[in-house]
Structure formats: structure tokens, C-alpha cells
Amino acid sequence: MTAETPAADFFARHRELLDRAVAAAAERDHWAPFNESPSTSVYGEEAPARGEEGFRALLGQDFALPGHPGDGTVAPREVSPYGLPLDVAYPKVTPDEAVATAKAAARVWRTTDPDVRAGIAAEILVRLNADVFRIAQAVHHTTGQAFVMAFQAGGAHAQDRGLEAVAYAWAEQKRHPAAARWSKPQRRGGPLTMDKTFTAVGRGVGLVVGCNTFPTWNAYPGLFASLVTGNPVVVKPHPRAVLPLALTVRTAREVLAEAGFDPNIVVLAAEAPGERNAAALATHPDVRIVDFTGSTEFGDWLEANARQAHVYTEKAGLNTIVLDATDDYRGVLRNLTFSLSLYSGQMCTTPQNLLVARDGFATDEGVKTPAEFAADLGAALDAFLGDPGRAAGTLGALVNDDVLKRVEEASALPGAVHPTRPVAHPEHSGAVLRTPAVALLDAAADRPVYTREWFGPVSFVIATDSTAHSLDVFRETVSAHGALTAAVYATSPEVVDAARDAALDAGVHLSENLTGGVFVNQSAAFSDFHGTSANPAATAALTDPAFVTGRFTVLQSRRHAPAVEHADA
């Protein structure tokens, strides 16, 4: 690989972007390399229409992946939560074939200069961003996210998180020089001198198991971290959300091929519903890295069974809020209303358990008991979601029947104070939209109810004995069952400190007194860590050094340095 090759060109082209990304991750101020605004003033007049046309042109077709392994096609039967059948077919490839192809393709990639690998990854992301309107359509029509959210979370923010992973993976490989001279003085004679070479080598085939609700956002960190650290990657999308990752894989393959590498360094392992190839892929002896987002059950299974691999999981948890006091009760209600409504609570970060002392918590509108607070929250939800356009734009559509069943079950609980109700989508009659359900529970009596995750638009206002008791429940339940997010509302420094201590004990990130335009379920790449390995909900954070260091090894060779050459030699 010489400086003239396209691979090196991508690095030169994106060097500044990569340096900026590394600096941003270290500074943790706001920095967003990819613009989150789906605006023609940013992306051009034609971008929205071209994206939609590009998406429509894929429907009902075989998805083209030149040079991809496989025999025939597989049709996962993706159907949009908004009613549109996608009917796209993908190359059919067995787990063994996918892994063997990726492994064989990566012989050179494994030891390629990390600069070259990072440059290629950055180019892939830049091209994905150029295609963001089409990818947003694909995310919108596989997840049920409203279009703007699909554009942001599934497009720009996913790309930000991807570049963040590239930055960490690249920087971590640059911690040691590629070569060094070691010169040790000796008591007699000249120094002992050795030349040493250090090579960052990928660990083996990486597997990325995608999820239905955030196919790109949750897949990009693992995909790009594995790729940049020298690993080939098999991408196994959720059968109901293949298209966003198929577009991603195609772009990756195009850039790899242009850079002179085998495109099979990135392979798509689409499957039909019910095939359940993830287990076979994850336990394949040549798969050495697994990134998974999804259920606790399968995540735990992977951690226990994919023993030949480093396993990074993001599973479910009990996102918790402790309410002790506020001087902006309307702000609390406004903030929580949006947090609970966004994408119908189908985020791994949506708050579920809201802990309030039985005697109530102090607000600028007087003391609010759990029942009063639950009623106010229900009323605020009704007011916010009363406008059909805003409701559709915020709630999106329910991604599947399981979520619908769960929210109906919650609405039938004895404590249900704000049952879910259907909302008609102004444009898509096929979409299933439901407002969040809120139930009032008791910390002691209803423990079995709130200590499991109710993925979807379900939240509980839970009456505790006191704020101290709330913090105990928070600490204990999150330590035992995990959480991706936590929040506290408190006005006294003592309670804020106690909440911080409890969050450190529980191993979860904490948001304090959010009443404005920042929401507990959102995290900003390059500034907020998403998840932690310190509680059972995940084994890693997006993204920190621990997320990348296990994906490669530095191997060294050493030899006596050549004798010093004289100028006249």
C-alpha cells in the first residue's frame, strides 16, 4: 500500500475530520460532524425527493450486492409499520459461508495500517451521510420512527456515533508507534540496540447483530469499531429491519473495493423471519467479536455461550427517575411528556419507573402526591398528544404487536391512571399509534410489576416511603436489573449528592433536573456516554476506550539493530 493508492487518499482526505473527532471525544463539548437537520438548505433542494425516489426504487427488487457470497435470495418480508410492504430480497448466505468469506477477505485488512482503515471508514460514513434521506426512509419504514426522528437517530446521529467509534478505534491503535528503536546502555561497550515493530492486528471476524428499532444507530459503533481495528464484519440485521443495514453494507463494500480491498470484508447475513442465525453466527469459532443490541434473554445467552468471542451487549433495563423536589413543575411535566411520548417509548432509554415519596414531593405548585403527579402527567400527555400531527410526528408507529400487547396489559393494571388510547395517523391508515400508559404502583406491593422491563409506551409512578427509600429502590433495582438511563429532580444539594452516589453505586449515568430542551432518553455523540458496563443492562459504553481495545492486539517483532553505518561506507 503506497501513498498513491486510493486507500491512502481517503485517509489524507479525512485526516482533519479524524483529528477533530478524536479531539471532540476528549473535550466532550458539543460537536456533530453530520447535520441533524433534514433541511434542503443543508442537504440541497433535491435531496428529500431523491432520497424518497431512491428508497422507492429498491422496493420489490433483489437488493444488488456485486461480488457478495450466497446462493439465491432470502426474503425477510419487511413490512413498514406505516403499512407499506417493502418486498426486498437479499443474498441468501449460510452462517458458515458468511464467516468464511469475511475471514478470507480480511487477510490483508487485518494488518493494514490503521490510518488507511480509519480513512476508509470515514469515507463510508461521509457517503452514508450523502445518502441520508434514502437511509432515513428505510429506517422510517422498518422501525416506525417518524420521518424526522428516522433522519436524525437513524441517519445523522447514527453517523455521528459511527465516527465516534472510528475515532476511538483509530486513536487507540495510535497509542504505540509502528516502529521503535530500543537502546540500553551497558556497563561495558556500546549500548544494546534493538529495532522493534508493532502491528495492530484484528482479533478475527466481527459479528454485528442489529435490532428492529434502531437498526443503524445501534449497529454503527460495533461495525465501525471492528472494521477500523482490522476485523472483517458480518452484519446480521433484524429480519424486520434489513434495508437500512443493507444500504450501509453496500456503501462499505463500494468504498473498500475502490480502495483496492476485497469488498467481502463486510458481508450481509440477511435471514428470513424465524431462521434465527444469530446463535450459529455468534458461536462460530472464527467469530471473535460480537456486538448485539436486543433482548436481555438473548444477550445473556450470548454472554454465556459465545465464549470464543469478546461480546458487547446492550440489553434491557429499568430506566428510573427519582422525584424529590422541583421549582419548575410545568417544566418537569413538559420534559417527561416528551420523553415518554418520543417514538412511543420504544427506546432503550425511555424512563419506566418514576419514584415519588408517598407523601408527595415539593414543587412550585405545592406538594404533589404520587396520585396527583400521575394524574398531572396523564393530563400533560393528553394535551401534548391532542394535536394529531404532533402526535404522529412524536409517537411514530408501534413497531410490532408485542409492544401493542404490552401497553394494553399495562392499561389493564389495577393502578392504571392513564390508559393508552389509539391515535389515528393523518396520512397512514395502516399505522398503529398509541399514547403512553401510566399506572400508579406501590414500591412494596407491586415490586414484581416494575422490576421487569415493559418495552414500549409504559411508565409507572411508584409510591415509596421517602426519597431515601426511592434512592434505595433505584440503587437496588438498577444494580439487579440494569438501566440505560436515570434521572433525578431535586433542589437541595444534599439530595442531588445522594442521587449521584446512588447512581455511582448502581453504575448508571444520571441526568439532573431536566426541564428544558434536553431529554433523559437522548445522548449526544462525542459528549454523552450511552450505556455503561457497570450495570447489567450493557457490557459496554458507546463509545469509550474499553469498547475498542478488545477488538485488536498489538503484536511485536524485534531484532538487533543493524550496525551503525559510517558516512564513508
Next chain:
Amino acid sequence: MTAETPAADFFARHRELLDRAVAAAAERDHWAPFNESPSTSVYGEEAPARGEEGFRALLGQDFALPGHPGDGTVAPREVSPYGLPLDVAYPKVTPDEAVATAKAAARVWRTTDPDVRAGIAAEILVRLNADVFRIAQAVHHTTGQAFVMAFQAGGAHAQDRGLEAVAYAWAEQKRHPAAARWSKPQRRGGPLTMDKTFTAVGRGVGLVVGCNTFPTWNAYPGLFASLVTGNPVVVKPHPRAVLPLALTVRTAREVLAEAGFDPNIVVLAAEAPGERNAAALATHPDVRIVDFTGSTEFGDWLEANARQAHVYTEKAGLNTIVLDATDDYRGVLRNLTFSLSLYSGQMCTTPQNLLVARDGFATDEGVKTPAEFAADLGAALDAFLGDPGRAAGTLGALVNDDVLKRVEEASALPGAVHPTRPVAHPEHSGAVLRTPAVALLDAAADRPVYTREWFGPVSFVIATDSTAHSLDVFRETVSAHGALTAAVYATSPEVVDAARDAALDAGVHLSENLTGGVFVNQSAAFSDFHGTSANPAATAALTDPAFVTGRFTVLQSRRHAPAVEHADA
């Protein structure tokens, strides 16, 4: 914790040392913070005698650890391989008690500023270095290492490796700021501004399981990495090598107490022979990090069973040398003779399998067949070890009867061309000294013999079909069984390249054409990586970022930034 406290003083005192250590690890030139020369010109006229007296004063006594948990004492019955019974008794503490005490002591330590933790760790190492002659005596009389080697490997080099781990652990926690302001421009109005706090939090109780042959060198990296990343540590020494780690634990506790922390952040869990507490400790729910050096069998058991913990193991392997050609045959023999003799091959890095093409390899003294090479190696060993003083100073003593049995078994193999022979120690009649055994094997017929580790002074010259076949055997056996070291002798760039490729495939570090004063079984802290996670012999390297990142988590909290204050407010 303020700047006036002793804890902060240690950081200020050692700031320059820590910065230098971080820079050295990144540069990988020679740097040794602790002097390896057991010389009075370095350590002072009185140091050797004071060290020996200090050691003798410990014998036959209860080892004092003020404030340490436990009820009564345990007597592991340490007996020096040189004949001296140590008869030291240590606090008797159950696994549950050790873990509970360490956990309770670490409540503050867990979130203490990484600067403070690193300063304390540096102070501990500096004090261990001031006590190096006594520690060397303790290592000498528990491992059987000759005194100079015990001083170097068990003293100065162990301290170097300890500081290396401190440097990585400290630097990795400094990757992110303790606090940051996030300010995101909005389309309308002022920016959204959040203040964020980032806290590096220890994962839980760390357990260090020591080994008999390198009690300090192999324990210090894990001990100091866990400590500096905010974890309390339970040190469980090998029952035959407790004293070196007891001295280490005592020094750590003294420094912690002086710095205002609970000394029980570091606890000694000595045990009687046969107690086998390691399994109970390693699977304790509060133990979240395990560092182990020892047998493949128990290492594999830990990896499979200590599922609640991050497990770092260094086990056994098949250290391999491929001989293809040399222009310095005498240099090869001289270098290998020392490598095989040093500490009677009782190093995890001693070469075992020497692969030579059946038709021989080219040297400046003509082609040497495997049989000729094995005979020459045997003769070189006899010549080198013919001097009793040099033999005693190089071989040290056999650490236990298992090693003796193994070398006798190897000497009885049909292919044994250089059986072991006893050597009398000039001073210690009780010491068991044996020269290395060399046997000639066939790559095909004798596979079961050379694909297991023969820990001790046992090496095999193995006849292969060709150098290409040697490289295949190297690649396959090391991939399957692991290795800590590998080497090649070759004169053509093609063969060197092929060997480098094979080493990258096998996931092992490679030494090339060592004929001078550097030996394959030695690694220099801050320059050479010891071990890799890329083959079965170990799950980590000493030391790289992957060795430290799993020991802590960065937890964040965030809140709206206070409104801008006006100057006239």
C-alpha cells in the same frame, strides 16, 4: 480530599515520574525507572546487609499487618528451595471476610481522583524499591531464583512493570475530562448548555492470584492496574511464595494509611497448602476483576467460571523457535544456551520447541541437521554450565518436585540426546539444581510429546520436512496451545517475512536472530509487550490499554448549566 492532604502530596511528588512513564510507554525506547543493578554504588553500602538482615528478622515470626482482618494466623510452611525454612505465619482470613473487608474499605477509594490514586501507587513502588534487597531475599528464598535474578526479575523489573501498569491505568482514566460544558447552538435563541461530570469508577473488588516462580513480577501489573483504577485488591499469594507479596501488601497498606485512606483497600489472603481458596475468592459475587498467573487448567477454569469478573490470565504455552539459517552459529548456540539455562527453564517464556528441517539448516559452520544441532546445543550447555559458580548463578534451584520429575521424564525419552544432570550448589547443599534436558523429536511421530508444555528445563529439537513445514507447525501448535514467546533464525528476507506472517497468524510476539545480549525469554517494561490476548496462553498483554480499560467505568452526570451571571448581579 484537598491539595493539602498527604494523598495529593504523593501525586505532586511523583508527577514527573508518572509523566515520564506515560511518555516512555508511548515511545517504547529503553527506560527503566528502577535500577536493576544490585550494586552498593546504586543502592548504598549498607543496602545488601540491611536487606538480608531485614529478611532474616522476618523468619519464624508472625508477619505484622496492623489493622488487617482475620482471626489467628495461617502458616503456609514456606521452605526455601535453598533449604532454609521460612516459618512465617500470616493473618488467617476467610475468602468472604477478605472480600467484604476490601469492599467496605474502598467506598471512598472507588471515586477518588485518579491523580491521587496514581500518586499513592507510585509511592508504594518507590518504597518497594527502597526495600529491594529484602524483597529480593524473599523472592530468592521462595522461588529458587539465584539472588541476582531475584533482585532483577523479582525486584527492579517487577517494580518497572508495576509502574508501567500505573502509567497505563492513570493515562487511560485521563482520556476524558472530569467535567465539561456542552453547548449546542439552536436555531432560535441562545444555545442549549449542559454541565457534565465524568467520574472514573472502579469495577469492584480485584483479586490477584500469585504464582510460585514470579510472585512479584506477575502480580504487580494486575495489583497496580486494579488499584489505580479505583478497585480494592485482595492478594492471594501462592502458598509457597507468600512472603514477597506480604511485604508488598504491607508497604501498600502503610502508604494508603499515611494518605488518609483505609489500609484494608489492600488485603492479604494467605492460605495453608491445600486450602485452595482461589476458586472461592474468584467466584465471589463482589470480586469483579481477577488476575491470575499459573496453570492452563486453573486459568481455563477461571475463564469459564468467574463469570461475574473480568478475568486476566497468563497460562502455559509452547514457546517455539524456527531455525532456517544463520551466519553466526556460535552466537545462536550461546544465546539459546543462556535462554534454556536461565532459572532452569522455569519461566513461562523459556523456549521449548526448536523446529529444524530434517535436512538441516544453513550456518556459517556448514549445514546442521537436527541431530547435529541438538548435539551442539547439548555440548554448549555442558560447557556453559561446567563452571559450578556460573551454573548456580544461572540455573538457580528447582522450585518443586514436579519440575524435577518432568525433567527426568524428558531425559528418559527415546530421543533424549542431552539428559539432565545434577549440579551441586557451591553454598547450599539442600538446593536441587539440574541442567537442561534436550531431546530430539520428529514433527509427525512425536506430536503428542511436544504439543504439551513441559514447564522446567526441557527443550525439544524437532525435525520437520522443511522450513515451510516448521512455520506450519509453529502456526498450528501455537494457535491451538498458545505461547508467550517465539523466535526465528533466518538470513533471507523472504523467510523472515514468512515467519512474521506466521507469528501474526499465531498471535505471538517474535524475536528475530537473537545472537547477542538480548534473550527471547526476557522482556523489557515500557518497550516489550509480554503476552498477548491473541493466542490461548494469555488473555492480556503486560501492559497495554486493554489490560486496564476493563477495570473501571466512566460514569457521567449532567445538568443544565446555571444561567449566565452578569457582572453587576
